[in-house]
Amino acid sequence: MKRTSYPKEDIKVLLLEGVSRSALDTFRHAGYSHIEFHEKALPEDELKRAIADAHIVGIRSRTHLSEEVLAEAKRLIAVGCFCIGTNQVDNVTAEKLGVPVFNAPYSNTRSVAELVIAETILLIRRIPEKNAECHRGGWAKSASGSFEVRDKVLGIVGYGHIGTQVGVLAESLGMRVIFYDIEPKLSLGNARPAASLDELLKRADVVTLHVPETPQTKLMIGNAQLQRMRAGAMLVNASRGTVVDIEALATNLRNGHISGAAIDVFPVEPKGNDDPFVSPLVGMDNVILTPHIGGSTLEAQENIGIEVASKLVRYSDNGSTLSAVNFPEVSLPGHPESRRLLHIHRNVPGILSRINDVFSRAKINIDGQYLQTSPQVGYVVIDVSTSEEHAVALKDELAAIPDTLRARVLY
Numbered sequence: 001m002k003r004t005s006y007p008k009e010d011i012k013v014l015l016l017e018g019v020s021r022s023a024l025d026t027f028r029h030a031g032y033s034h035i036e037f038h039e040k041a042l043p044e045d046e047l048k049r050a051i052a053d054a055h056i057v058g059i060r061s062r063t064h065l066s067e068e069v070l071a072e073a074k075r076l077i078a079v080g081c082f083c084i085g086t087n088q089v090d091n092v093t094a095e096k097l098g099v100p101v102f103n104a105p106y107s108n109t110r111s112v113a114e115l116v117i118a119e120t121i122l123l124i125r126r127i128p129e130k131n132a133e134c135h136r137g138g139w140a141k142s143a144s145g146s147f148e149v150r151d152k153v154l155g156i157v158g159y160g161h162i163g164t165q166v167g168v169l170a171e172s173l174g175m176r177v178i179f180y181d182i183e184p185k186l187s188l189g190n191a192r193p194a195a196s197l198d199e200l201l202k203r204a205d206v207v208t209l210h211v212p213e214t215p216q217t218k219l220m221i222g223n224a225q226l227q228r229m230r231a232g233a234m235l236v237n238a239s240r241g242t243v244v245d246i247e248a249l250a251t252n253l254r255n256g257h258i259s260g261a262a263i264d265v266f267p268v269e270p271k272g273n274d275d276p277f278v279s280p281l282v283g284m285d286n287v288i289l290t291p292h293i294g295g296s297t298l299e300a301q302e303n304i305g306i307e308v309a310s311k312l313v314r315y316s317d318n319g320s321t322l323s324a325v326n327f328p329e330v331s332l333p334g335h336p337e338s339r340r341l342l343h344i345h346r347n348v349p350g351i352l353s354r355i356n357d358v359f360s361r362a363k364i365n366i367d368g369q370y371l372q373t374s375p376q377v378g379y380v381v382i383d384v385s386t387s388e389e390h391a392v393a394l395k396d397e398l399a400a401i402p403d404t405l406r407a408r409v410l411y
């Protein structure tokens with residue numbers, strides 16, 4: 001097995017939030033044995049201690065890698081989000097530090113879509129209230145307020161990977177699908193775009209949210225938007241807790257304007273399963289509450305474990321950054337005959353000629369060179385035929401160039 005710049009057993013992989021065993025297996029299979037595994041997200045002070053000597057960090061949606069936390073991570077080479085959302089990482093700071101962030105953009109899409117469809121049927125049939133009544137020893141047999149989903153209007157806000165899957169499944173049940181997105185989107189099946197968010201809110205019997213957490217989506221569903229929804233309409237949120245004003249939702253559920261909701265994500269979520277859950281929605285019979293489990297199926301978690309761990313291993317072993325969310329993307333071939341030098345730098349004028357100077361002074365042949373840049377960062381990969389010792393010397397020269405963020409050698 002080819003060596004990376006450090007012996008693989010010296011590369012510390014820190015895995016948090018109980019990522020799937022498939023991730024551990026993937027790292028071990030690739031020769032990474034120094035793995036620290038935690039079932040939960042760590043409190044910030046512990047996180048700072050654990051990340052200080054970590055080279056690779058794997059998290060899910062609970063761990064916040066803020067600028068302050070990343071500042072402690074002096075050896076970090078890459079971050080893996082074992083989920084879809086990457087809003088929990090300060091991706092801009094990570095990029096400025098030369099640290100690519102990877103995720104699994106599709107692995108739990110289907111799991112979220114299935115949950116949303118199930119909840120839509122349950123809400124329209126008033127099952128949450130009837131279920132609660134039975135648990136209290138009551139018997140509320142009645143068709144009043146219960147409907148089929150067939151022919152009802154589902155309004156999808158955010159028509160991306162999950163939103164489109166939800167739309168396809170909903171149409172197979174005979175629902176009429178409308179959607180709103182800030183980008184022009186190809187309609188799947190008979191789905192139709194709504195002219196605006198307001199128009200969607202006015203027309204839909206059930207509104208389901210599938211936008212990422214961004215400054216624009218923060219509180220995008222507040223009291224005004226809830227009031228624009230049809231009287232008796234329902235809301236499903238399995239996107240991010242920051243998207244909905246939860247107090248305004250509680251008020252509109254109490255006054256009956258919104259007749260039911262299914263909420264999987266919350267503005268503040270417990271760090272782990274032992275911590276208490278507090279929400280103004282607790283105790284409402286017409287609300288399905290779930291503990292952020294939209295993507296929590298065994299199939300999804302196992303696939304995510306393999307997908308994200310493989311991306312991290314590939315980057316660590318080979319330098320490829322394909323599908324990094326914050327970083328210039330380079331897909332690299334193997335380098336069986338060459339030593340590979342990786343140089344990550346601030347994207348400032350003149351730096352490429354300084355890099356090339358190192359090689360022209362060394363008078364060696366370059367077998368391959370790859371370059372990608374973003375406005376902030378440049379990523380150059382150079383394959384050279386030379387000895388291990390010489391490759392290390394070249395790496396040291398590259399590291400000494402001003403505005404270098406990271407320099408590594410893969411033997």
Ligand SMILES: NC(=O)C1=CN([C@@H]2O[C@H](COP(=O)(O)OP(=O)(O)OC[C@H]3O[C@@H](n4cnc5c(N)ncnc54)[C@H](O)[C@@H]3O)[C@@H](O)[C@H]2O)C=CC1
Pocket residue numbers: 084085086105108109112157158159160161162163180181182183210211212213214216217238239240264265292293294295296
């Ligand atoms: N509850 C859970 O366990 C899970 C939650 N999620 C959440 O679902 C979100 C969506 O996931 P995907 O569909 O895979 O993402 P995606 O990126 O494929 O789709 C998001 C869509 O939202 C649109 N969008 C962005 N800002 C918008 C705005 N202001 N107004 C309207 N549309 C806007 C985008 O153009 C895009 O089409 C993730 O970012 C994540 O936060 C994802 C997986 C599991």
Ligand SMILES: O=C(O)C(=O)COP(=O)(O)O
Pocket residue numbers: 060061062082083084085086108292293294295296
């Ligand atoms: O994939 C996502 O974005 C999710 O929200 C799922 O997060 P989780 O891995 O369950 O903490």
